[in-house]
């Protein structure tokens with residue numbers, strides 16, 4: 001398959017751990033220069049940048065930025081451009097996922113979840129699209145949503161589930177608006193993936209999760225990363241506004 005990614009530049013939010021790290025590794029293998037965003041996991045992000053520079057000879061920089069803060073996002077994009085040049089691909093991967101029953105959530109918790117998962121995605125997308133329109137670049141945005149957008153959760157993540165629903169809607173709305181400029185905006189909706197985000201639930205309820213998954217296994221982060229790489233590539237050039245399900249069959253439609 002002709003991905004045509006070599007020499008392109010990508011900014012990956014939440015690249016410091018889990019699926020984000022797998023996405024960075026997968027893109028780096030294709031020769032993509034990387035801005036690796038982190039919020040609290042500085043050491044992990046720095047180590048990843050060094051690993052990928054050494055292994056693939058790409059440019060890579062770990063960039064601190066809290067997606068709940070507009071100023072941080074603007075600064076992160078500028079730092080990324082200074083280090084690796086104009087960005088062609090934005091991967092909105094970072095997310096915050098609180099746990100608890102509906103009745104336990106405060107307005108502050110709800111709003112914080114939306115500020116990271118929805119507003120952060122909007123601001124980063126707005127800033128990249130502004131630049132692409134100025135440069136007349138056919139950039140690509142890939143959003144990491146979740147099957148929770150469609151199915152909800154059995155383990156109490158209401159603000160997160162709702163934020164992922166908003167992300168799926170935003171994917172379509174932005175895609176429709178910028179399609180005439182040749183900019184592609186797509187999303188992937190993973191099921192359960194082996195990362196810190198779901199570690200506790202997998203330890204306590206693995207059997208009940210597996211019972212809902214026709215492929216009868218939990219995904220590896222790399223299995224989501226390869227879909228993101230595809231969506232970021234020219235091979236997916238005729239796709240926009242799509243959310244691809246990667247749930248081991250938990251969600252079929």
Ligand SMILES: NC(=O)c1ccc[n+]([C@@H]2O[C@H](COP(=O)([O-])OP(=O)(O)OC[C@H]3O[C@@H](n4cnc5c(N)ncnc54)[C@H](OP(=O)(O)O)[C@@H]3O)[C@@H](O)[C@H]2O)c1
Pocket residue numbers: 013014015016017018019020037038039040041042065066067068092093094095096116144145146147189190191192193194195196197198
């Ligand atoms: N794991 C699953 O089963 C699953 C299923 C469906 C969808 N997803 C989605 O996949 C994506 C990655 O999740 P994951 O499982 O890899 O989670 P994870 O291992 O918990 O990693 C979360 C990442 O998000 C970053 N992050 C969190 N809050 C941030 C903030 N305020 N500003 C900037 N970065 C922030 C973290 O950065 P720091 O560590 O540097 O703070 C970390 O890199 C998320 O969008 C998640 O919703 C995951």
